Amino acid sequence: MGGDRAPGEIVAGACRAAEELDVDVVLVGDPKAIGDTGGLAVLPASEVIAMDEDPAAGVRRKKDSSLVRAAEAVRDGKASAMVSAGNTGATMGSALLRMGRLKGVNRPAIATPIPVPGSTPTVLLDAGANADCQPQWLVQFAQMGSIYAAERYGIEKPRVALLSIGEEATKGNSLVKETHDLLAAGAPGVHFVGNVEGRDLLTDQVDVVVCDGFTGNVTLKTLEGAMRFMRDAVFGAMVSTPEAQQASEVLIPLLLPLATELDPDSHGGALLLGVDGVCIISHGSSSATAIVNAVRVARDMVEQQLVDRLREAVA
Amino acid sequence: MGGDRAPGEIVAGACRAAEELDVDVVLVGDPKAIGDTGGLAVLPASEVIAMDEDPAAGVRRKKDSSLVRAAEAVRDGKASAMVSAGNTGATMGSALLRMGRLKGVNRPAIATPIPVPGSTPTVLLDAGANADCQPQWLVQFAQMGSIYAAERYGIEKPRVALLSIGEEATKGNSLVKETHDLLAAGAPGVHFVGNVEGRDLLTDQVDVVVCDGFTGNVTLKTLEGAMRFMRDAVFGAMVSTPEAQQASEVLIPLLLPLATELDPDSHGGALLLGVDGVCIISHGSSSATAIVNAVRVARDMVEQQLVDRLREAVA
Numbered sequence: 254m255g256g257d258r259a260p261g262e263i264v265a266g267a268c269r270a271a272e273e274l275d276v277d278v279v280l281v282g283d284p285k286a287i288g289d290t291g292g293l294a295v296l297p298a299s300e301v302i303a304m305d306e307d308p309a310a311g312v313r314r315k316k317d318s319s320l321v322r323a324a325e326a327v328r329d330g331k332a333s334a335m336v337s338a339g340n341t342g343a344t345m346g347s348a349l350l351r352m353g354r355l356k357g358v359n360r361p362a363i364a365t366p367i368p369v370p371g372s373t374p375t376v377l378l379d380a381g382a383n384a385d386c387q388p389q390w391l392v393q394f395a396q397m398g399s400i401y402a403a404e405r406y407g408i409e410k411p412r413v414a415l416l417s418i419g420e421e422a423t424k425g426n427s428l429v430k431e432t433h434d435l436l437a438a439g440a441p442g443v444h445f446v447g448n449v450e451g452r453d454l455l456t457d458q459v460d461v462v463v464c465d466g467f468t469g470n471v472t473l474k475t476l477e478g479a480m481r482f483m484r485d486a487v488f489g490a491m492v493s494t495p496e497a498q499q500a501s502e503v504l505i506p507l508l509l510p511l512a513t514e515l516d517p518d519s520h521g522g523a524l525l526l527g528v529d530g531v532c533i534i535s536h537g538s539s540s541a542t543a544i545v546n547a548v549r550v551a552r553d554m555v556e557q558q559l560v561d562r563l564r565e566a567v568a
Numbered sequence: 569m570g571g572d573r574a575p576g577e578i579v580a581g582a583c584r585a586a587e588e589l590d591v592d593v594v595l596v597g598d599p600k601a602i603g604d605t606g607g608l609a610v611l612p613a614s615e616v617i618a619m620d621e622d623p624a625a626g627v628r629r630k631k632d633s634s635l636v637r638a639a640e641a642v643r644d645g646k647a648s649a650m651v652s653a654g655n656t657g658a659t660m661g662s663a664l665l666r667m668g669r670l671k672g673v674n675r676p677a678i679a680t681p682i683p684v685p686g687s688t689p690t691v692l693l694d695a696g697a698n699a700d701c702q703p704q705w706l707v708q709f710a711q712m713g714s715i716y717a718a719e720r721y722g723i724e725k726p727r728v729a730l731l732s733i734g735e736e737a738t739k740g741n742s743l744v745k746e747t748h749d750l751l752a753a754g755a756p757g758v759h760f761v762g763n764v765e766g767r768d769l770l771t772d773q774v775d776v777v778v779c780d781g782f783t784g785n786v787t788l789k790t791l792e793g794a795m796r797f798m799r800d801a802v803f804g805a806m807v808s809t810p811e812a813q814q815a816s817e818v819l820i821p822l823l824l825p826l827a828t829e830l831d832p833d834s835h836g837g838a839l840l841l842g843v844d845g846v847c848i849i850s851h852g853s854s855s856a857t858a859i860v861n862a863v864r865v866a867r868d869m870v871e872q873q874l875v876d877r878l879r880e881a882v883a
Binding site: 499 | 622685696699700731732733738739740741742744765766767768769770779780781782783785786787788789790791792793794795796797798799801802805806808809811812814815816817818819822823826
């Protein structure tokens with residue numbers, strides 16, 4: 254029921270995922286709104302937490318919402334993972350309240366892959382779960398992000414950096430400086446390589462970038478905005494004259510692989526790390542393809558027992 | 569003496585500025601290193617604070633550095649403004665210590681123009697002067713940014729927004745939420761329009777965007793990194809095959825105006841608002857053109873008595 258293109262694209266993606274990935278997919282929501290499920294099972298839920306609804310109030314009041322019911326299905330072992338393109342805050346809230354926090358985790362964090370063409374993505378966390386953070390939480394984000402980068406992208410010893418305003422240990426706000434000291438002193442399972450800046454996110458210099466959820470969210474949206482702006486400007490120039498249009502017929506096929514690599518739909522969405530279950534937060538504008546990729550990541554993370562690895566890491 | 573291309577490009581830019589803008593330019597630095605000044609006066613300074621040097625220590629120890637001497641020249645009325653492409657922290661430190669803070673200003677802030685093609689730039693502040701901020705400082709940034717946008721871009725009633733992670737007043741970290749309350753309650757001279765997100769920076773929705781210096785600096789560098797990445801990817805595709813190269817001969821002239829608009833060298837650099845004098849911080853990689861534009865902005869801001877306007881605004 255969640256996302257700007259629900260339920261159409263979500264259901265279409267679920268059907269494709271079931272077929273292409275050989276995974277059992279259960280749809281959670283209003284059976285009438287869902288319509289033809291192509292044979293997929295439906296777990297009925299009569300309520301919807303809207304995209305712009307207050308997350309905390311929504312989760313508290315709408316006990317029969319698709320999000321709350323999906324999280325319950327994971328808690329109760331009826332599903333191995335949940336995937337949502339809906340209200341991010343409500344997805345987090347549902348997962349946190351119904352699945353619960355992993356023992357020892359201070360705060361769950363959203364880990365978002367930033368595509369790096371020609372390389373594995375850079376995992377950014379926290380991408381928005383916690384607007385105000387403490388240094389010890391960021392150390393745990395570093396630990397959880399390392400496990401995640403290793404399990405999801407097969408990176409043996411992920412390079413972990415802190416997002417700051419200069420490479421020197423003395424640069425940053427007080428949160429970053431304190432976290433730097435903790436990470437430099439050594440945190441179990443974390444290969445800390447120091448500070449990076451915003452311009453390093455799209456490079457192959459680092460595998461995991463840690464920051465508070467406010468900075469992470471502002472950074473991600475800035476990145477998305479800049480990419481979209483440049484894409485629109487370039488394609489705008491390409492159709493501005495008949496000659497340009499002709500010339501672009503040669504160039505567009507050369508740019509398409511890049512566009513696909515940078516498309517968030519290609520990357521299977523973000524993961525909520527630190528809850529007792531696999532919870533995938535897909536982009537609000539998720540297409541069927543985005544849902545297929547999200548289900549693929551969910552399946553992989555369940556099979557690789559990500560949650561158990563995280564549990565061990567923070568224990 | 570400051571900047572990656574000093575002194576060559578800086579001196580060349582100063583000469584061009586003197587000629588094109590009919591402004592008296594004084595070069596501050598080591599006369600031997602500067603070489604031929606094309607007739608411009610030199611204020612000798614025997615020391616240089618290096619780009620990667622600790623700013624506070626540099627300003628404290630190197631009393632005969634070009635930065636400290638330039639700030640003194642403004643303080644003593646020997647110059648109307650200073651322009652530097654050198655160490656940003658040391659430029660700020662020199663200006664703050666030698667020119668002093670405007671009465672009533674809690675903290676000076678760096679105001680950086682973000683180019684918006686087809687519109688006036690978005691002024692982002694603080695872009696890095698203060699990594700940790702208090703709500704009241706951000707309110708002053710809003711006041712100073714409004715004056716600056718009005719004086720520099722002729723915007724009658726600049727729209728001021730807070731950089732956050734959602735438009736709602738309840739979204740953000742505690743600093744942003746407290747600042748939102750203060751601005752929503754009304755701050756003299758500030759036309760507050762609410763929160764914006766990172767993706768809104770490149771649009772015409774807002775004229776001044778306020779944030780702490782950590783967030784501002786991370787955001788700016790993320791933006792720069794994303795733009796550079798996309799530019800390199802597009803130009804890379806354009807030269808990847810002979811056919812593409814031919815096609816790009818049609819497209820490049822169509823993209824050049826955009827590239828010029830987005831080039832930081834076109835925008836005259838950032839201003840340090842809140843010190844008792846005009847202090848322009850130009851990009852570290854400033855070319856002669858960047859220096860010409862920086863001198864132009866310096867001249868305009870002196871002629872428009874920006875510092876007096878700021879003094880009145882915070883009084």
